[in-house]
Amino acid sequence: MRLRDETKERTIREKAIEMIVREGFDGLSMQKLAKAAGVSPATIYIYFQDREDLIRQIYFEESTRMSDITLNGFDPDMPFEEGLRVQWKNRITYCLQHPMRMHFMEQMRHSPFHEKFIRDANNPFIAAMGTFVKNAIRRNELVKLPVEVYWSIAFAPLYQLLKFHMSSQGMPETTHFVLDEALIDQTLELVLKALKP
Incomplete structure (x- = not known):
């Protein structure tokens, strides 16, 4: 039985994320992954049962990482405005620190x-x-909405601004775009205005 090598396992995971982001799930084969990670295909099977197990393990690990960052300093009992500000700050931190992982999680959300x-x-x-949303509705700090509508208003503007920022380009007529504190505050104020009763 071969021993697990944490460095090799980490490299396999990182290269799998890169391949999925660049080529989609269909572009991830164990042969191509082994070549990209500089290991033999047999080495991958020391750590993962098969391709689906590899994707599952990466997803679970990344879900935990994203959750830890986005829940940092957040309490579901916070007033709605304060809690949403913490969520925006934490989500910005996660996306800017882990852009490849952010794209991976986005692709996961839209996959089977x-x-x-x-x-x-x-x-x-x-x-x-x-709990956060239920508390805010109960305290009359948030209008009651279907969760999809709430999410679209609360977070979609943030993610779109982050995409503009990460590409350094805004709309076609904008040559350069940078997301700064003033723009974050201005956008968040508009979002809060839309969500408050």
């Missing part, structure tokens, strides 16, 4: 794997956000 894996992820983030 998401529904398959999310029930087993046991992520505290979903429960915390659910």
Whole structure:
């Protein structure tokens, strides 16, 4: 039996994330991954049962990482405005520190794997956000909305601004775009105005 090598395992995971982001899930084969990671295909099977197990393990690990960062300093009992500010700050931190992982998680959300894996992820983030929203509605700090509408208003503007920032380009007529504190505050104020009763 061969011993696990944490460095090799980490390299395999990182290269898999890169391949999925660049080529999609269909572009991830164990042969190509082994070549990119500088290992033999047999080495991958020391750490992962198969391709789906590899994707599942990466997803669980990244869900935990993202949850830890986005819940840092956040309390579901916070007033809505304060809690949303903490969420924006934490999500900006996660996206800017881990752009490749952010793209991986975005691709996961729109893949058949998401529904398959999310029930087993046991992520505290979903429960915390659910409690946060319920508390805000109960305290009359937030209008009652379907969760999809709430999410679209609360976070989609932030993620779009982050995409502009990370590409350094805004709309076609804008030559350069930088997301700064003033723009974050201005956008968040508009979001809060839209969500408050």
